[in-house]
Amino acid sequence: MDSSKTYDYVIGVDEAGRGPLAGPVTLGAFGVKVSDLAEIEQLLFPQGIKDSKKLTPKRRELIFDQLVIWHKEGKVVMSHSHGPASDIDNLGIVPTIKLALKKALLPFATEGSGVLVLLDGALRAPSVFVHQKTIIRGDETETVIALASVIAKVVRDRHMVAEHDKYPAYNFAGHKGYGTKVHIEALRQHGICEIHRRSFLTKLDLNKKS
Numbered sequence: 672m673d674s675s676k677t678y679d680y681v682i683g684v685d686e687a688g689r690g691p692l693a694g695p696v697t698l699g700a701f702g703v704k705v706s707d708l709a710e711i712e713q714l715l716f717p718q719g720i721k722d723s724k725k726l727t728p729k730r731r732e733l734i735f736d737q738l739v740i741w742h743k744e745g746k747v748v749m750s751h752s753h754g755p756a757s758d759i760d761n762l763g764i765v766p767t768i769k770l771a772l773k774k775a776l777l778p779f780a781t782e783g784s785g786v787l788v789l790l791d792g793a794l795r796a797p798s799v800f801v802h803q804k805t806i807i808r809g810d811e812t813e814t815v816i817a818l819a820s821v822i823a824k825v826v827r828d829r830h831m832v833a834e835h836d837k838y839p840a841y842n843f844a845g846h847k848g849y850g851t852k853v854h855i856e857a858l859r860q861h862g863i864c865e866i867h868r869r870s871f872l873t874k875l876d877l878n879k880k881s
Contacts (some may be wrong), residue, residue: 672790672828678802679785681705682813684775684794686768687823691848692858693841693867694831695753696768697776699823701738702748711747711794712814721817722810722826724727751826752777756868763870773797791816814835838864850875 682702689696703711723731741747752774754767762770772794780786781799788796788803791810796803809816818871828847835844841857841864846865848854859877863869 677785678705678787680780680787681708681815682779682786682788682800683790683813683819684772684788684796685791685810685820685823686772686794687820687827688848689764690766690850691868691873692850692854693756693843693848693864694834695755695827696759696764696771697823697827697830698752698754698768698771699819699821699826700748700750700775700779701818701822702779703746703815707746708814711741711818715818721812721814723817723820724810726821728828731821731825734818734821735831745872748778749822751822751829753830758867759868760789760870768794774789776800778862789813789816793809796817834866838866840881 680702682700684698684700687697687699688694715737720726726734738747738749742749752771754771757766759768776788776796784802786800786802789809790796790798790805791805792805792807794805806813806816810820811817831847832844835842838862842853845851846854855875855877858867858872858875862877863872
């Protein structure tokens with residue numbers, strides 16, 4: 672966190688699913704009082720590993736479920752928003768992420784100078800959030816970004832498991848829409864379904880047989 676200013680409340684933002692061939696890009700947001708942050712970090716990351724990509728799926732699920740409990744108790748605020756494949760095809764991935772990010776931040780108050788937003792990678796919050804900082808690989812160093820990453824990842828994974836039930840031929844529960852060999856072979860066999868990102872498929876030779 673920015674040590675040059677005292678903040679009362681901090682919000683983390685991260686995304687999941689920028690690169691898959693199917694499904695949404697998902698933005699996660701996590702907010703907490705700065706005074707509660709150290710306790711939450713100690714409880715959720717006792718081994719010091721924050722990067723959601725280095726956590727097991729089971730560990731991510733456990734952290735997510737605990738966040739849901741705290742959210743219901745009013746201790747933290749968690750939010751997410753999906754940018755669907757249709758938006759990605761019509762608008763492009765970057766504008767879609769920007770729209771989803773704005774929606775994910777709707778539950779958070781913006782008044783006053785005591786709110787800091789920390790964002791991963793190249794993300795930027797709407798200008799109404801006056802104090803914000805974008806951090807490369809922020810999910811590895813900032814607890815609030817790491818928890819936003821867990822929210823985005825778990826919510827998107829669960830969404831893709833639900834989509835698997837609608838479109839079982841593609842095995843979305845297994846690869847979550849990413850361009851695995853199994854997924855590409857399913858595309859060649861069954862064609863494109865409603866949740867595929869057509870703009871991401873233009874360079875694939877889907878007529879090629881294995």
